[in-house]
Amino acid sequence: MSIQTSSGNAPRIEELKTYLTTEGYTAEVKERRLGIARHFFAYLECRDLPIESVSAADEEEFVKWDLKNFRNRHEREPRDFHQWRGLHRVTVRIVMRLAQRKWPVVSGPTTSLEVYHRALVQGYEAWMRDLRGLSVQTRSMRTTQALQFLTSLADRGNQKDIRTLTVHDTDGYLQKQCAGLSRRSIYSYASCLRVFLRYLHSSGHTFSDLSGTVLGPRLYEHEHIPSALRPEDIKRVLQVTRRDDSLSGRRDYALMMLLATYGLRRSELLALRLEDINWRSEVLRVRHSKNGEYSDLPLLKEPGEAVLRYLQARVKNAHREIFLRIPAPHRPLKSLNTMLADRLKAAGVVPLGKKGAHAFRHARAVSMLRRTVPLKTIGDVLGHKSPHSTAVYLKLAMEDLRSVGLELPEGVSS
Secondary structure (H helix, E strand, O other): OOOOOOHHHHHHHHHHHHHHHHOOOOHHHHHHHHHHHHHHHHHHHHOOOOHHHOOHHHHHHHHHHHHHHHHHHHOOOOOOHHHHHHHHHHHHHHHHHHHHOOOOOOOOOOOHHHHHHHHHHHHHHHHHHHHHOOOHHHHHHHHHHHHHHHHHOHHHHOOOHHHHOOHHHHHHHHHHHOOOOOHHHHHHHHHHHHHHHHHHHHOOOOOOOOHHHOOOOOOOOOOOOOOOOOHHHHHHHHHHHHOOOOHHHHHHHHHHHHHHHHOOOHHHHHOOEHHHEEOOOOEEEEEOOOOOOEEEEEOOHHHHHHHHHHHOOOOOOOOOEOOEOOOOOOOEOOOOHHHHHHHHHHOOOOOOOOOOHHHHHHHHHHHHHHOOOOHHHHHHHHOOOOHHHHHHHHHHHHHHHHOOOOOOOOOOOO
16 A cells, blocks of 8 residues: 655655755665655645644654554564654654744643642742852753652642641652662752752742751762773773774764863863864863853864864764764764763773763873872863862872882881
């Protein structure tokens, strides 16, 4: 049974074809996605459903509909159902973003209780922004957990009953949310709840200030020892990656050279834009993600050459971010974890701890400590606002202290 779509959908098919071409999809992938799109438009016609009225639920209904058609045509199941299903869902989302510009559409609150919770959390977010000066990331995390807490109260979370909030309510929430979590995660949940309870009381939403009743595990300063790659591990993985002259090899080598040389955070590295490199002045401008400040770092020869080598082969498109995805769509890279894990494995490097970008960052900090670079200078390079953030790396250099032995005077036994 063939699936046909009306000529009325031709402009949308052409729009999708243009999009796929612009984003750099191969001819084979384009044909597969265009075929799925035609099936999707046929599904909408069968349901007499305008594309403007499509909801998130229709995405899964279309997959079921087209799976039935696939079975009728081929008398078998797709060879890889998860891949088949994933390709359908992604294609539908592309079509819907082109049609509605934003997909999926976030539904607003549907009950008076949800409206109250949303307004309460918005006020909390503004309080953290205007009076506390907290970062976007911190505000996002705390508002998310605040909404979770309000939802856990069920009917008691209404505007009247929340005034008589009790310790039993807060303890019950923490016990449920923190079951099986690490001490550090429990500490984070308790801290977020404590701040939210303080806001609820100060803004007149609760009669009592319950923030002091929220008890979490005590974390001692510098109790967590960060993970760091050994110098020989970094040298090995850079050597192996350098031999890969493919586009992905050039990109990954440039990324790791910047990590190893400057100890950048993952977010700082992926946010680098073409204009952040001043080739004439040999300066690399980095925006530190945690404090929002900029550092102008000297563009050293090896990382500079690595980036230039990658840029010479980089896909030409409108994105200003330096590091892009290799497969289509060629958008800014969002994660490093898989790439770093694969490159370390290819080099035969088995890290003792974490193997993400912070392992390179920690290694850079330790290498500067071992060269007796002052903590203040290390903090400036790493973008630390407080010297306490830099001091944590002292623990990673303890092995150097253990290697220093004192000669005992004659006649004194150890």
